[in-house]
Amino acid sequence: MKKGALIFAHNNRDVDYALMSLISGGLAKKHLGIPVTLVTDETTLAWMKQSNIHQRSTEVFENIITVEKPVTENQRRLWDGVELNKVVPFANANRASAYDITPYDRTLLLDSDFLIFSNRLNEFWDSEEDVLIADSMNDIYGPSRVGYHDKYISDTGIHMFWATTVMFTKNEYSREFFNLVNFVRSNYQYYGDLFRFNTQQYRNDIAFSIAKHIMNGFETDRTTALPALLTTIDKDILHSVDSNGKLTFLVSPMFDSNMCAAAIKNTDVHVMNKQSLIRNADALLELI
């Protein structure tokens, strides 16, 4: 059975997802010992060539697959620490196509802002579960910063799984699962009414959570999931990365300008502040 990771990258004017994918893919390849495939679009590929990361990308990625860039009306507020923010477009609507695109029999689907520094996810390749999704997020500061809607998709709704990491086997069950994710995405307003979540922004986490809930007979099963994601939110800042792989963050406990420092090493981490991740790209690329 061929296993590997898959990462999607569709750049916008403000975020270089291709560069983030190179880092994320390189770390996954190094620490999990698996091949990695990049899914991107022509304009992002052109930028990769222009920004001189294409050569490195061909070394890191086993395949670079180009698809049409998904049309999006999705926008998100991009924070870089607590003070800087802007609203940017967000092309995330083609994640459900992972099933059709992946060249692997068992695939680890990763967000480009998830950095792998351990081999923990290797435990799950032989799981009998066809589709596994990260159970939840663990905030680097602690539970006090985990909001209700980080745990549930709505006030009265279902448990939120985090589609930052998804592992699936290419089989009939997974095909149905991804078809359902796509169906939820296509009928997002309807599912928003049914599951009572805010439909302002399409979220893969929500679509994947609903698909998992439905496929599980409208019950939540948290016993079969990928590990919770250690997460630094976008109001935190990745301050520095040293050559030994230690990542130092400035963490904002109260979401204001009072920061404290936190450092991690040998631990997988979800870095939601993309700008600070990119600022540390050179140091991170040294680690792959």
Next chain:
Amino acid sequence: MNFGYLIVVSTSTEVDYTQLAYALALSIKNTQKPGYDKVALVIDDPHQISRFNSAWVFDHVIPWDKEIHWDGRSWMDQLSPFDETVCLDADMLFLRDYSHWVDYFVENSELYVANKAYTYRGEPVTSDEYRRTFTKNDLPDLYSMYTFFKKDSELAKEFFTLGRYILKNPKEFSNLFLSVSKPKVVGTDEAFALSAKLLDITDEIAYELEFPRLVHMKPMIQNWPWPADSVSDHVGFYLNKKGQLKIGNYQQSDIVHYVEKDKINTEMINILEEIAWKK
């Protein structure tokens, strides 16, 4: 094995408890396998059941009017016609076969009182919103709505006898043992919990188990981010023609203690009856 479920109701001007017991008995007949589906109803006015289309779901109808409302349940050991009994609250519904739980209790227990409850999302209830008396007075967290006992058990006899005595003397026991946070009413749950504590038998009758799984639909314990007056203000209650129940987006497969008595209406009864007739 002579096992059965016991439901104790009395006439009320506000709630038709007999109809709730009828719905529960129908749901038991619809879901439990033979030998585990017997139901006995203890009722102050047995004539009430003649209005039901399928009164046969009550295998035993026991006239009894010594207590009103929930206090009657404390006499369960003396009222049950079965050797092994699970006494239930009337406002509950069975949704799948739970007979393997009964097998365990018959094999391993003389007396077992439920001590965990779950939200409609399947999460353990952690809030003590309705149970401050329990937490503040360090009472075991017992839920009398599912109580298993054996008729010949001395332990059960002692437990229920003291429970009844507490219910008959609520002020005295409150002043002595529940002084940190006195309940407005000493109900069956409080009486059972205090009885277990005073007899020091909590570890014997309420030890850690993964079952019985009881979904408790009181609104303030649903892990919602805001206070709620009633569950049905916020999530729907949908029973389909197969007798499958969804609450909100969640399929229910555990015993549901729905609390809101108006959930059982004619439409619900009709669905449950039709399933019973076709079985």
